[in-house]
Amino acid sequence: MGSMDNRVAIVTGAGRGIGREHALLLAREGASVVVNDLGGGNDGSGSDAGPAQEVVDEIVAAGGAAIANTDSVADWDGAKRLVDQAISEFGGLDVVVNNAGILRDGFIAGIDKSQWDSVLGVHLNGHFNLLRHAAVYWKEQSKAGTPRNAAVINTASASGTFSTLPGQVNYAAAKAGIAAMTLVAAEELSRYGVRVNAIAPVARTRLTLATPGMSAIFAEEVPDGEFDAFSPANIAPVVAYLASEKCPLNGKVLAVQGGAVSLLEGWTFKETVETEGPWLLDELPGQFDRWS
Template identity: 80%
Template sequence: MSSEPNYRSRHSARAQNRVALVTGAGRGIGREHALLLAALGTSVVVNDLGGSNEGTGSDVGPAQEVANEIVAAGGKAVANTDNIATWEGAKALVDQAISEFGGLDIVVNNAGILRDGFVASMDESQWDSVIAVHLKGHFAVLRHAAGYWKDQSKAGKSVNAAVINTASASGTFMPNAGQANYGAAKAGIAALTEVAALELERYGVRVNAIAPIARTRLTLATPGMGAMFAEEVPEGEFDAFSPANIAPIVAYLADEKCPLTGKVLAVQGGAVSLLQGWTSVETVEVDGPWLLDELPNQFDKWAEQA
C-alpha cells in the first residue's frame, strides 16, 4: 500500500479503528498519510481535487487511485474531489466522512499549491489562490470538523479527535525568496494550530502541525531546490527525502493516546524538531518615552543579528 512496501509490518502501532479525512491525498506526502493510516485500521476519506501544481483543473483520478489501492489491500477508503478552498467543499468533505463511516476522528490538512513570485511582481491571483488553498482550506475543513466535534461533546458523547495541519519550513524557520504568499499562508497555519489547540481542547480535540521537508511535485518545482530533491538515491540506501518518512509522525499525532497538542514539528528524513514561535531575543528599555535620536544607539546593532 505504499511506494515503500510493507507499511503494516514496518509499523507496530495499534490499529486505529477510527475515521480520518486527508486532504491532498492523491499524491506525495498526503498519499503516504492515507496509506499508513489505512494500514493501521483507519477508514480514510481520500480528498484530492486533482489539479495542477498551480491549483488549476481537476481530476478524480489521483484520489480514486489511492482509495482503490487501500481497498485492494484490505482497507476502507472512499475518494473525494471537493475543493477544500471553498466553504461548501470543505463542509461536503466533512459530511461525507460522517455519512460514509459514521463519524470523524482525524483530520489531516495537507492540500496545497504553489504560485511562486517575487513581491514586486506577484499579481493578485497568485496571492489569493495560495492563501485560499492553504490557509482558508485548512481553516474551512477545521471549522466544519470542529463544529461536528463540538456538537458531539455538547450531546454528552466522548470525543477523542486529532487534527494535523501542514505548515512548512518556508513559513517558520527557513524563509524562501519568491514565496511570500506560500510562506505567509504556512506561518498563518502554524498560528492557527496554536489557537485551535487552545479552543478545541474543551471538546476533546488535539491540534498539532508538521512542517515537512520531502520530495513532492511541489518541492521538485521550487526554484533552487528542485535539483536537491531530484537526486537519485542508490538502491538499498535510506532516502531522506521520501514522503513516506513523514507519515509515521502523522500517525503518531493522530493516535488516541498521543498527549501532544498545540505543537509544530519539523520533519525531514529521520529527524524531527520541535519548533517554537516568535521569541524575545533581547529587550532594551528606557525609563521614560522613547526619543527618536536615541533609537539608533539602541536598535542599529540588531541589523547584524541573524
C-alpha cells in the same frame, strides 16, 4: 490491531506525494479514510478525479476502507461536504489531516492578486475551512455527552517558520499563518477532546521538485538499498502517531525530515532595550542600529 482501528480520518491532498503516504498508512493502521484530492496541477489549475480514486482503490485492494472526495478545501461549502461525507459514510470523524497545497511562486514586485489569493485560499483558508466544519461536529458531540478523542494535523513548512525563500511570499505567509492557527486551535478545541498539532515536512513532492533552487537537491537519485531521506513515506509515521488516541501532544509544531523530528518554537525575545519613560525619537538610533 492497528493504532487507528475504528477511527475515521480525512486526508486532504491525498492523491499524491505526502498526502498519499498519510492515507495509505492510516488505512493500514485500521482507519477508514476519506481520500480528498481535487486532482489539479501544481498551481491549483484543473481537476482530475483519478489520483484520489487510485489511492482509494489501493487501500481497498489491501483490505482497507476508503472513499474518494474531489471537493476543493478552498471552498467553504466544499469543505463542509467533505466533513459531511465522512460522517455519513463512516459514522463519525476522528482525524483531520490538512495537507492540500499548491504553489504559485512570484517575487513581491511582480506577483499578481490571483497568485496571492489562490495560494492563501488553498493553504490558509483551506486549513481553516475544514477545521471549522470539523470543529462544529466535535462541539456537538461533546455537548451531547459523546466526545470523540479527535486529532487535527496541520501542515506548516520550513518556509514561513524558520527560513525565508525569495519568491514564496504567498506560500510563506500561508504557512506561518497555519502554524499560528494550530496553536490557537489547540487551546480552543481541547475542551471538546480535540488535539491540534502541525508538521513542517521536508520531502520529495511535485511541489518541492518544482521549487527553483531546491529541485536539484530533491531530484538526486538514491542508490538501491540506501535510506532515502527525502521520501514522502518518512513523514507518514509521525502523522499516524499524532492521529492516534494514545498521543498526548497538543499545540506542537514538529519539523520532520528523513529520520529526524524537531520540536519547533515560535518568536522569542532575543534582546531588549528599555528606557525609564517614553522613547524620544533621537534616542532610538543609538539603541536600534546595532540590530542592523
